Amino acid sequence: MEGWIKLHRSIVESDTYNCLSLHQKVIMIEILLRANHADNFWFDKRRGEKVEVLRGQLITSVHAIENEWFSGDKEVTTKKVRTTLDKLKKLDFLAIETTNSYTRLTICKYNDYQLSDVENGKQDDKQMANEGQTEGKPRATNKNVKNVKKKKTPQKIEFSEEHLQLAYYFFDRILENLPEKKPPNFEKWANTIRLMMNDGRTNQQIKWLMTWVQQNDFEMANVLSPTKLRERFDSLALKAKKERTKKLDANTSKQEATRRLLEEGEDL
Template identity: 30%
Template sequence: MNLGWVKLHRKLSDNKLWTSEPFTRGQAWVDMLMLANHKEDFFYVRGNRVTVQRGQLGWSQLGLSKRWSWSRGKTKRFLNELEIDQQIVQQNNFISSLIIIVNYEQYQGDGQQTVQRTDSRRTADGQQTDTNKNVKNDKKEKNVKKKNKDSVCFIKPSLEEVRQYITEKGYNIDPETFIAHYESNGWKVGRNAMKSWKSACVTWSKNPKKDEGKFIWWNIYPKRNGKRVGKADTFVRWAKVKEFDYEDMMTATRNYAASDEMAKDPERFFKLDKGNLPYWREWMEPATPDKQSDKGEWYE
């Protein structure tokens, strides 16, 4: 049932019936497909030229909220969910906001693939024939199908591939933690199989502290009695921790997890004092066996 095409003209997005009431989530997704550029174009924001490529939307969250009759929070949650599922990628900067449809070609093809059909319907005045004469191109249709089939075949990246990619993009991501996280969950994003690890890197690079940070922390969190702590248990602690620098916190956690102090009293790590970790900065450097007592305690 998910094969074939349903043609929707972009004029539908301007129809009053389309925008007459708050959108459903499915309607919002279809609306994004119609609002996306079918060819490269540009617009200006405060004198700055912003280029919008095919398959991209030059819409802000505020603009979509007004269009869909949604609250700003609902729109943000919806877009974040689509991004986590690797349906879109959000690009925000101080000038503009762009939304990229990850598999745009699967929905729109190359713009040349069409189907000829005859729609005959009976009216009171007699027989009316409405023939939509379009050009069929079997060769291009096969190429598009092959391209779409290949695009969903996911191949796990190597550690070196991830390291090279995040270096090229300048992302502040630990490649080993990235690989470890997805190896532990079977290379899934949420409940869905991963389609693009590069898109996942984009998500991690934006605000890992809020979005993916808790998953990273869970991977390096000290084991209790030799077993990994449940995600829910770890996430509760993550939400309570206050006032720390993200990268430093990860470094300190790794150092503490590998220390003799952790080996002596593993339960100690799991005790929060009002959600604070007063001495965590003292674990920025790995502790040596003869200087464990000089490192201070992780908690008060």
């Protein structure tokens, strides 16, 4: 898991947070940490379809929270996880959607937990600047008060539905050989496919090579992403062409042998 979130200190004063036990507080913070910071998709392997997961949402399950988030912590049980989720729902912190395949958690006021001191006003800095000194000694300052970093403007990735569909197609081919393969970041895959098309590859060429690498006994384990496919596109295409030519030659030889046998049979 990469990246970071902003978590305002006012959370410790909220009614929701102070209604929870220690383990419930930890689960609440884990949910905040693991929720999507931007809209995305999750691939439901059981149904074979993509599920939209919006900002402030995450896909999980009671089993995953107990055995993956808190692996090795015997204090976190199935009952405690269910109790915590029910409590957070009653406190309007969470909305919970459960299906046969997954549980989708939605943090009801996600943006409220992401506010920074700058967004709330600069009261902390002004208050500290105006505070006097006691007995001639400087008042100690909290270096954590001003820790807001400038936001970097994310680079816009411009891919189309065509690129995204190819990304899903490639992952479907991979799943045929590796059913337990975890879903990738399909947007990154789509962007790499966009770059492949910028290289001069057509949709048909890319799709054909995606199919071929996942049918080749050797390459199916080596080419598991569009990035690797792009890096080796020319060499893979050449290898596929040679293999195809070899098969055609073999078939031609068989046909020629059959024709000769028939001719010899006629002479008899």
